[in-house]
Amino acid sequence: MTDQRIFNFNAGPAALPLQVLEDIQSSFLNFNGSGMSITEISHRSSYFDEVINDAIARAKRLLKLDDRFHVLFVQGGASLQFAMIPMNFLSGDDIADYVNTGTWSTKAIKEAQIQQKNHRVVASSEDRDFSYIPTDIPFSKGAKYVHLTSNNTIKGTQFQEFPDTNGVPIVCDMSSDIFSRPLDMDKFGMIYAGAQKNLGPSGTCMVILRKDLLEGANADLPSMLTYDTYAAKNSMYNTPPCFGIYTIDLVLKWIEEQMGGLAQMEAYNIKKAGLLYDFIEAGSFYRTTAQADSRSLMNVTFRLPSEDLEKLFVAQATASGLGGLKGHRSVGGCRASIYNAATMESITALVQFMESFAKENK
Ligand SMILES: *Cc1c(COP(=O)(O)O)cnc(C)c1O
Numbered sequence: 001m002t003d004q005r006i007f008n009f010n011a012g013p014a015a016l017p018l019q020v021l022e023d024i025q026s027s028f029l030n031f032n033g034s035g036m037s038i039t040e041i042s043h044r045s046s047y048f049d050e051v052i053n054d055a056i057a058r059a060k061r062l063l064k065l066d067d068r069f070h071v072l073f074v075q076g077g078a079s080l081q082f083a084m085i086p087m088n089f090l091s092g093d094d095i096a097d098y099v100n101t102g103t104w105s106t107k108a109i110k111e112a113q114i115q116q117k118n119h120r121v122v123a124s125s126e127d128r129d130f131s132y133i134p135t136d137i138p139f140s141k142g143a144k145y146v147h148l149t150s151n152n153t154i155k156g157t158q159f160q161e162f163p164d165t166n167g168v169p170i171v172c173d174m175s176s177d178i179f180s181r182p183l184d185m186d187k188f189g190m191i192y193a194g195a196q197k198n199l200g201p202s203g204t205c206m207v208i209l210r211k212d213l214l215e216g217a218n219a220d221l222p223s224m225l226t227y228d229t230y231a232a233k234n235s236m237y238n239t240p241p242c243f244g245i246y247t248i249d250l251v252l253k254w255i256e257e258q259m260g261g262l263a264q265m266e267a268y269n270i271k272k273a274g275l276l277y278d279f280i281e282a283g284s285f286y287r288t289t290a291q292a293d294s295r296s297l298m299n300v301t302f303r304l305p306s307e308d309l310e311k312l313f314v315a316q317a318t319a320s321g322l323g324g325l326k327g328h329r330s331v332g333g334c335r336a337s338i339y340n341a342a343t344m345e346s347i348t349a350l351v352q353f354m355e356s357f358a359k360e361n362k
Helices: 018-027 046-063 078-088 101-113 229-232 240-257 264-281 307-319 344-360
Strands: 069-072 094-101 119-124 145-149 170-173 189-196 207-211 298-301 332-338
Touching: 046 069, 046 207, 046 298, 069 229, 069 240, 069 298, 078 094, 078 101, 078 170, 078 207, 094 101, 094 332, 101 119, 101 170, 101 264, 145 240, 145 344, 207 229, 240 264, 264 298, 264 344, 307 332, 307 344
Parallel strands: 094 119, 094 145, 145 170, 170 189
Antiparallel strands: 069 207, 189 207, 298 332
């Protein structure tokens, strides 16, 4: 129990910028002079129209998207996208390539498999416990799309560069690193992200979709599972996740106006992760689990000399106001999730704690 805000290293739902939380708090009872909370306003009102259109406009400005792209909001998290992607884009003899870089990619592949869609796993890093990002991948000629997971939240790896796919559009799960760096959008047919890591509350998935992928997409699907439904109705075919979209709008505003855009955001993320990796590398007590050239700027995964020490580390860190450092239940160890909203102050506090813990437990 504490009456202070802690340094929050949760993997997701994760820390949001304090500014955003304060904005939500100050306008919660009376949004924009409407006399209502954002959670009470009709999604058909001009108040909400302004929110969703502002979020879309900010996403487009930040990623320098031109009119080739839709920005959509879909419920069901990133996990529903795993199913919707093959459902909408593969039919008959179409084939899709998948790169398996961890738990989330594996789940995406499973959904193509369940639907008995043609797919090929063209590369995998499972042979070394997903500790690296594969290179020199033999992509299929003429595939409909190549599916990648840009940042592997659990294993702590990240594509530093996106591969050349011979013009096949990349469909990318960016749940844990969207808006953390600039992107060359020419490579992508679709990017999507469950909001709860880098964008806002859970329950909303942002989908950025190149319009030409909708041509020839399967049409005989339930309305709510068809991208075209969202594209045709500005994501308001049914009641959208209004509070989630509102929060995303505030987060994007914070990136634009407080951080100064994606190049600045990336520089800050490099600095933050660098501080932590450099500290770990400089000693021998902690050790990172990801291969150096594949390390994530968002999820820093590390081990201590023993599992008992890891337990003690997490417990003492929590008691010192540093939360969420336990590794994913499937892999153990420790993980500091340091998304956009993590502050340099929080990383400095973590490094100081790690330093004194190492001294006391050598
Ligand atoms: C968290 C996460 C998911 C799952 O997101 P849900 O919104 O819970 O479905 C998928 N992919 C990646 C990379 C994630 O980090």
